[in-house]
Amino acid sequence: MDVSIAAAVREVIAAHGxxxxxxxxxxxxxxxxKATIYRRYSSKQEMTFAVLLHDLEEVPPADTGSLHGDLTALARQIAAQVSGPGGDTLSSLLADIRADPNLRARFEQTFIAVERGIITTVLDRALARGELAARPDPVLVQALLLGPLYTWLVVLDEDPTHTTDLAxxxxxxxxxxxxxxxxxxxxRSRSNRSR
Amino acid sequence: MDVSIAAAVREVIAAHGxxxxxxxxxxxxxxxxKATIYRRYSSKQEMTFAVLLHDLEEVPPADTGSLHGDLTALARQIAAQVSGPGGDTLSSLLADIRADPNLRARFEQTFIAVERGIITTVLDRALARGELAARPDPVLVQALLLGPLYTWLVVLDEDPTHTTDLAxxxxxxxxxxxxxxxxxxxxRSRSNRSR
Amino acid sequence: MDVSIAAAVREVIAAHGxxxxxxxxxxxxxxxxKATIYRRYSSKQEMTFAVLLHDLEEVPPADTGSLHGDLTALARQIAAQVSGPGGDTLSSLLADIRADPNLRARFEQTFIAVERGIITTVLDRALARGELAARPDPVLVQALLLGPLYTWLVVLDEDPTHTTDLAxxxxxxxxxxxxxxxxxxxxRSRSNRSR
Amino acid sequence: MDVSIAAAVREVIAAHGxxxxxxxxxxxxxxxxKATIYRRYSSKQEMTFAVLLHDLEEVPPADTGSLHGDLTALARQIAAQVSGPGGDTLSSLLADIRADPNLRARFEQTFIAVERGIITTVLDRALARGELAARPDPVLVQALLLGPLYTWLVVLDEDPTHTTDLAxxxxxxxxxxxxxxxxxxxxRSRSNRSR
DNA sequence: ATATAAGCGAGACGGTACGTCACGTCTTTGT
DNA sequence: ACAAAGACGTGACGTACCGTCTCGCTTATAT
Known part of the structure; x- marks a missing residue:
């Protein structure tokens, strides 16, 4: 049942955007x-969120032995995830997520924080190797890695086939x-953490 | 009249998101x-687009004498623009723009292309100065500059007050x-240019 | 539900015409x-038609034993029906019906034709009694019976309390x-039957 | 100017009903x-009224020497008038007239009363000739003459070419x-005269 | 002869109602 | 007992038309 709903969501998006x-x-x-759907998800946005963001695997990449290797693997992983759905879907989904405080929090915890954890792991490895003297802000690294890739696809609407090179x-x-x-x-200050 | 509509749009967004x-x-x-609004804009999205993206000034920054100076000025300019509206507004607006082929094209031409032109100008200056040997892809530069800033605000939902530092x-x-x-x-290939 | 809609229609007409x-x-x-209303009726006119013309009983009057008696009963029945709603309602309703080919056809079949059938029945009785030698055109009879009554109320705007006398x-x-x-x-020729 | 407006009204009605x-x-x-139109007529209905009901000549028919002859001439005159515009126009026009108290009064005075005067004239002639003993209610006669003709065309939607025979x-x-x-x-009582 | 006012075409405007659509809730029906 | 079917209230959308209005332009008259 949940499977057929998920399939249907993807189908409808594929067909009508x-x-x-x-x-x-x-x-x-x-x-x-419809009642069945609403028994599972409290809103259309919840449904979409659950269906589209369910299987984004967020596991730390294997230790490649160097910071550069690790970051490359990580960036490629991000690129692969972000290239999955169409840019339209991605931007609309993000808009919906931001509009709903509940989804926003879950998105934050489920994806942003998890990815940040992975970045932290990679940075810690580099620290251990002596490649880095101090651990920089993982959020910065996240913005630097994710930013160009996301923007490439969603804002600039560029060719998704080149995300690997960009990564x-x-x-x-x-x-x-x-x-x-x-x-x-x-x-950054910690001020907006309370939001 | 157009002014009061624009003001009202901003007011309503400020009040109710x-x-x-x-x-x-x-x-x-x-x-x-309502008829007056629809006489000007063919849809709610057109209205929002026109109102929110009208006065984003996109002028090439003054020549600072160095590539680094130029890029810094440019990045700060981008940061200022992107920090203007709330992240929610930005993401929703982008979603709406991407959903409408007409708006999409106008967005592309009005902002993306213009900003790219500015980047090209800055790169050409560096070439003339001898700072660069060849002119790299401006789209890449655009992704590298805009990407982290946009993502910082919209995807990561971080503090807008630090966009200048990030820039x-x-x-x-x-x-x-x-x-x-x-x-x-x-x-990238030129394939998706025909889209 | 349908009942409350019907009541509401009559109420609003009573209150605001x-x-x-x-x-x-x-x-x-x-x-x-509103959606519920439009789920039942495809337009405001359909709604009004259905509500106001639903319960006009069109049954042949009991055989009184004479043509004069039958016609009197019939004319009074028509007078009673036509005196029901206000003349304004009647004329506006008819205008709306004539403006919509669909309603027009249904009106024709539901009321005009039915009443004509009743007239035919009455005429046939008279034929059987020997009161008539040949059966005259029922449409003529219909015009002669209905015409003065309808006009009395709707065109001439005369006192509805005298329709019985007129009948x-x-x-x-x-x-x-x-x-x-x-x-x-x-x-008449049969030419306009095909309309 | 007024002429071209009148022509335009008829044209539009002919084209779009x-x-x-x-x-x-x-x-x-x-x-x-539009301003020019509203300088002449205070509403769309006034305009239509003025244009469509302006030239209905309502003159008493020549004395034919008999009541039957006079009534036939009168009925034919009515039939001709009523056959002019389409039945749709007639019914809608009447509905509009009835909806506006001002138009209603003018319609009453301009057409109903005038026609009634003509009927009275015809009846008076018959009285003078000795064909009638007393003068019957002209309104009744009006209903009997106008009713079937109007109904034939507007309610029953029958062939306009036979109105003369019906007359x-x-x-x-x-x-x-x-x-x-x-x-x-x-x-009738005079009660509803005060309406 | 020119100024001045009146009428005009053009068309924007406020308002009101229409008919449509989708969300999220609910009742009914059948298995 | 649960799910499919589908009606319902809500609320926004975009459209159409009415009657009002302002803006220039023309034209006819009066000084």
Whole structure:
């Protein structure tokens, strides 16, 4: 049942785009009643969130022995994830997530924080190896890795087939900056953590 | 009239968020009839686009005499623009833009292309100065500058007050990469240009 | 539900006249949503038609034993029906019906044709009794009976309390004309039947 | 100017029916601005009223020497008038007239009362000739003459080409009834005159 | 002869109602 | 007992038309 709902969501998005995603259409396509959907998800956004963001695997990449290797693997992993759904879906989904405080929190915890943890792990490895003197702000690294890739696809609407190349480039740049100690331990106050 | 509509749009968004943006509410707040709004904009999205993206000034920064200086100025300019509206507004607006082919094209031409032109100008200056041997792909530079800033605010939901610091960091990294000749002349095929 | 809609329609017409009949007002008064109304009726006119012309009973009057008696009963029945709603409602309703080909056809079949059938029945009885030699055109009889009554109320805007007297008069005149064989079997070509 | 407006009204009605009659369309078709129309007529209904009911000549028919002849001439005159515009126009126009108290009064005075005056004239002639003993209620006669004709066209939607035949029939029936003294001097109270 | 006012075309405007759509809730029906 | 079917209230959308209005332009008259 949940499977058919998930399949239906993807089907409808594929057919009519995120904007054409309708609960009725999902119910129809899944051969399921709307009530059944709402028994599982409290809103259309919850449903979409659950379906589309469920299987993003967020595991730390294997230790490649070098910071550059680790970052490259990580950037490629991010690139692969972000290339999955269409840019339209990604932007709409993010908009929906931001509009709902509940989803926002879950998104934060489920993906942002997890990815940040992975970044921290990678940085810690580099520290242990002696490649880094101090651990820079993982949020900064996250913005530097994820930012260009996400923007490439969603804002600039560029070719998704080149995200891997972009990932390599971004990883190299980040490595260089990290090695040079260009990234401070923190750039931000903790003020907006309370949001 | 157009002014009062614009003011009303901003007012309503400030009061109820982008999700609470209603044409009727805008009409009411602007002291204008709905018909008048639709006489100007063919849809709510057109209206929002016109109002929120109208006055983003996109002028090339003054020549600072060095690539690093130029890129820093440019990144700060981007940061200032992107920090203007709330992250929610930004993400929703982008989603709406991507959902409408017409808006999409206008967004592409009005902002992406213009900003890319500015980047090209800055790179050409560096070439003229001899700071660069070849002109790298401006789209890459755009992704590297805009990406972290946009993501910082919209995806990671971080503190907007630190975008300037992040801009400086990003400009420095980009300068380093450019000086090292790390950015290829092109990373992408021209295939998706026809979209 | 249908009942409350019907009641609401009549209520709103009573309060604000046919011209003040608004779907929103009906919905409000019925404690029902506009969507519910449009789920039942495809337009405001369909709704009004259904509500106001639903319960007009069109049964042949009991055989009184004479053509004059039958026609009198019939004319009074028509008078009673036509006196029901206000003249304003009647004229506006008819205008709306004529403006919509669909309603027009249904009106024709549901009321005009049914009433004509009743007239035919009455005429056939008279034929069987030997009161008539040949059966005259029922449409003529219909025009002669219905015409003065409808016009009295709707065009001339005269007192509805006298329709019964007028009905008797009209029935007597029709009887006289029929007995004298003054009404031809047909006055019209069949040309406009195809409309 | 007034002429072109009148022509435009008829044109638009011919092209799109009474329901498609729009002030903008009239203005466009007449090559005139909407303001000019509203300078002449205070509403769309006034305009239509003025244009469509302006030239209905209501003069007493020549004395034919007999009541039957006079009534036949009168009935034919009515039939001609009523056959002019389409049944749709007639019914919608009447509905609009009834909805507006001002138009209603003018309609009453301009057409109903005038026609009634003509009927009175005809009846007076018959009285003078000795064909009638007493003068019956002219309103009754009006209902008997106008009713079947109007209903034939507007309610029953029958062939307009046969209105002349129907007029003759109606005139004959009315003559018979009048000669027999079947029509009372009054059927109605004066109560609703104050409406 | 020119100024001045009146009428005009063009068309924007406020308002009101229409009919549509989707969300999320609910009742009914059948298995 | 649970799920499919589907009706319902809510609320926003975009459209159409009415009657009002302002803006220039023309034209006819009066000084």
């Amino acid at each position: 995120y904007g054409g995603l309708t609960v009725d259409a999902v119910a129809l396509s899944a051969g399921v009643s 390599d480039l971004v990883a190299t740049m980040a490595t260089t900056a990290l090695a040079a100690g260009a990234l401070p331990a923190t750039i | 982008y999700g609470g943006l209603t044409v009727d509410a805008v009409a009411l707040s602007a002291g204008v009839s 400086d960091l990003v400009a420095t990294m980009a300068t380093t990469a450019l000086a090292a000749g790390a950015l290829p002349a092109t990373i | 046919y011209g003040g009949l608004t779907v929103d007002a009906v919905a409000l008064s019925a404690g029902v949503s 008797d008069l009209v029935a007597t005149m029709a009887t006289t004309a029929l007995a004298a064989g003054a009404l031809p079997a047909t006055i | 009474y329901g498609g009659l729009t002030v903008d369309a009239v203005a466009l078709s007449a090559g005139v601005s 003759d029939l109606v005139a004959t029936m009315a003559t018979t009834a009048l000669a027999a003294g079947a029509l009372p001097a009054t059927i």
